[in-house]
Amino acid sequence: MTYKLYYWTGIQGRGEFVRLCLEDAGADYVDVAREEGDDVMQPWLNGDHEGPLPFAPPFLTSGRLVIAQVANILHYLGPRHGLVPSSESRQLYAHQLELTITDLVAEVHDTHHPVASGLYYEDQKPEAKRRSADFRSSRIPKYLSYFEKAVERGGGTHPLREHSYVDLSLFQVLAGLDYAFPKAMKAMSPKIPRLRALAERVAKRPHIAAYLASGRRLPFNESGIFRHYAELDA
Numbered sequence: 001m002t003y004k005l006y007y008w009t010g011i012q013g014r015g016e017f018v019r020l021c022l023e024d025a026g027a028d029y030v031d032v033a034r035e036e037g038d039d040v041m042q043p044w045l046n047g048d049h050e051g052p053l054p055f056a057p058p059f060l061t062s063g064r065l066v067i068a069q070v071a072n073i074l075h076y077l078g079p080r081h082g083l084v085p086s087s088e089s090r091q092l093y094a095h096q097l098e099l100t101i102t103d104l105v106a107e108v109h110d111t112h113h114p115v116a117s118g119l120y121y122e123d124q125k126p127e128a129k130r131r132s133a134d135f136r137s138s139r140i141p142k143y144l145s146y147f148e149k150a151v152e153r154g155g156g157t158h159p160l161r162e163h164s165y166v167d168l169s170l171f172q173v174l175a176g177l178d179y180a181f182p183k184a185m186k187a188m189s190p191k192i193p194r195l196r197a198l199a200e201r202v203a204k205r206p207h208i209a210a211y212l213a214s215g216r217r218l219p220f221n222e223s224g225i226f227r228h229y230a231e232l233d234a
């Protein structure tokens, strides 16, 4: 069965967390908007389809299923592709960690759009600067120390004691934060050795290494979630 992933073209965005899972699994999938354009998603968002109604991309179809919300999509894909442990308690913990990553991603978005998503960055620069200063000094350390501790508790290499979709998402979080806030992340790095090692291992996984070297992996840019504005990393 071929999965269909729906996500905005031109950016990694939140779709990338799903792509990394599909790529690592070697799953058969189509990145539909990249083939047919962003307009292909509109009927789904307007509710012109049967079944569950997605609020926003990314969403995934699998046969008759329509699944939205990154953490929910990964909660569905994980057990099907051996990317989460089999016990209920471990799956709940994986989902909990992924929801925490979702919270972090929303805060990353708000560093450059603290007032309104519908306004340009240029229309909210003073607020973005203020928000980013707090994000760098308080939120990056709090989130990354938490995930570092989770890896430590999982035995030192994975939060779930084995490779899982959470590892893939943590790789993406570090890659994105390194791009957006290189100075802050340089200062943070000595405090997160286990997370750094985890990200290096993920990048070397054969399917992930092949994906990262492919044209399917778009570069980060200033339209996505993780944006580099030097003034926000000052």
Ligand SMILES: N[C@@H](CCC(=O)N[C@@H](CS)C(=O)NCC(=O)O)C(=O)O
Binding pocket: 013, 014, 015, 056, 057, 058, 068, 069, 070, 071, 102
């Ligand atoms: N919590 C959702 C957030 C989804 C989301 O905000 N998607 C963005 C693109 S990255 C979007 O298109 N939002 C439209 C909107 O919020 O109006 C998830 O993790 O999937």
